Amino acid sequence: MVWSVEKDLLIRKLWAEGLSASQIAAEVGGVSRNAIIGRVHRLGLSGRASSKKDAREMRLEQEVIELLSEAKFKILGTNSFRRMMGDFVAEHTLLGRERRYAIEVVTRADDARIKVYADQVRNYAAQSKQPFAEFDEFWVVTDEFAAGAGKGRQVNNRRVRALDLRELKAVLAELHSPSVRKSPSKESARTKIGKAVKTNGSEINLAIAGLLLQIEDKLAGLKNERPNSEEAIASRNARISEYERMHSELENIRQMIALFKNGEVKEAKVVQSVTKFADGVRAWWNMNHAFICTRTFELGLFASSVGICSMAGAGGKVAAIVSAALVGGKSVTGALKGITKKFLAE
Numbered sequence: 001m002v003w004s005v006e007k008d009l010l011i012r013k014l015w016a017e018g019l020s021a022s023q024i025a026a027e028v029g030g031v032s033r034n035a036i037i038g039r040v041h042r043l044g045l046s047g048r049a050s051s052k053k054d055a056r057e058m059r060l061e062q063e064v065i066e067l068l069s070e071a072k073f074k075i076l077g078t079n080s081f082r083r084m085m086g087d088f089v090a091e092h093t094l095l096g097r098e099r100r101y102a103i104e105v106v107t108r109a110d111d112a113r114i115k116v117y118a119d120q121v122r123n124y125a126a127q128s129k130q131p132f133a134e135f136d137e138f139w140v141v142t143d144e145f146a147a148g149a150g151k152g153r154q155v156n157n158r159r160v161r162a163l164d165l166r167e168l169k170a171v172l173a174e175l176h177s178p179s180v181r182k183s184p185s186k187e188s189a190r191t192k193i194g195k196a197v198k199t200n201g202s203e204i205n206l207a208i209a210g211l212l213l214q215i216e217d218k219l220a221g222l223k224n225e226r227p228n229s230e231e232a233i234a235s236r237n238a239r240i241s242e243y244e245r246m247h248s249e250l251e252n253i254r255q256m257i258a259l260f261k262n263g264e265v266k267e268a269k270v271v272q273s274v275t276k277f278a279d280g281v282r283a284w285w286n287m288n289h290a291f292i293c294t295r296t297f298e299l300g301l302f303a304s305s306v307g308i309c310s311m312a313g314a315g316g317k318v319a320a321i322v323s324a325a326l327v328g329g330k331s332v333t334g335a336l337k338g339i340t341k342k343f344l345a346e
Contacts (some may be wrong), residue, residue, distance in 0.1 A: 003039060005069055011039060012065060043088075044324055061087055061105040063142050064168065071172040085124055085138060091132035098212060102135040108163060110146035118160045123144075125159070136216070140166055161251075170258040193274050194260075194267040196313030201257050204311050208250050211304050213238075215247045216295060242284060248307070249277040253312070279316040282307045 007028055014024045019037040028036070065075055065088070086102035093099070104117060117140055126133040140162045163171065189195040189217040197204065222240050227233045256273040259265040285302060287290065292298040309315045 005075070008039075008043060008075065009066060011036065012043065013062050014066065015040060016055070016062055018055075022134075056308065057107050059107060060107055060143055063165070064103065064105050067165075067168060067172060073101075085135075089135065089331075100135045102138045104138065104140050104144050106140065108138055108144045108146065109142040112161045114140055114160070121160055121277045125336055132220070139163060139168075143319060166264065166274070167255070167259070170256065170262055170264060173258055179268075189254075189267055189272050191267060191313075193252075193313040197257055197270055197274070197310060199259065200311045204308060204315065205254055207304065207308050207311065208254050211301070211308065212247060212250055214297075214304075215243050215250075215303065218301075219243050219247070245280060246277070246284075246301075249273070249280060250308075253277055253308075274309070274314050278309045278312075281309065294296045 010028060012028055021329070022033045022042070024155055025031050025033050025036045032345060068090050069075060071092075073092045076089040076091065085105045090101045090103055091098055092101070106113070107215055117138065121138045128134060136159070138160045140160070141164075143165050145162075145164055189198045218242060222236055223242075225236055227236050249330070253270075255271045256265060256270045260267065260270045281302065288298075292302050
């Protein structure tokens, strides 16, 4: 029996509505009651809604699954894996790499609840085989955040993201899914960064996606290292902290660009996210420029970060110097070694 995405979505919908396996088999057609029971188990739908709140949550889960499916995500049940957090798992291929998302759907969320999920993810990853690779991110999706909630953005866990339905649609819109894309904002950008984002949004997102993959691979390697001295441990931890910061800020830029293009945030929010990242890159260079110039990964990371800042209208003098050096036939290393701390700080 071949189970199509359409049939799986129908089974999820009918199961959430409380139909029996026999009734679902009749609706789907051409399958037995036992086949439906087996499929329900593999999709991770064993639990029945026992209250109105549970039924609402199941309907919300169905809506989220439909949005993800329309955006070309492959929907899997948690029972497909040895053990997995979340209500279900979604897979998506980005730049030739398969990324896996554990999705938890809740009707209402606040900072305390999201922090609990973040702690659970942290403990789960720590107790799993290293380097951790069961899922790339854990998404908490809700249709309502508690009043005053910061939406868990400060959970200090790069794997966890909290989204309401509006934000989920904005993220999926960046994957060029026509069914979830809203009409772009027609408001004219006023700042240099706003204008650059309007013009180069797709290129910026592509560059960010590639850089995020590099950072994630590097983080996995660093976390798998076992330094044998306090100095080496401190050095490794400092690098992990810096790369996690960059990862978080790049993700925020990507999200702000999507929301800005859909007219859902003001231009100032985009400017703030790009400026924060550019300032962080500048500070990183000022503190570690000698080290960066001796390491291939760090050198590439810095150059790529400068490139993203430049496309987003925040490249400044360093972008101009690197570009001029490359046009003149010099190496990136040679160009960067000529940039002093004082110059970058100006």
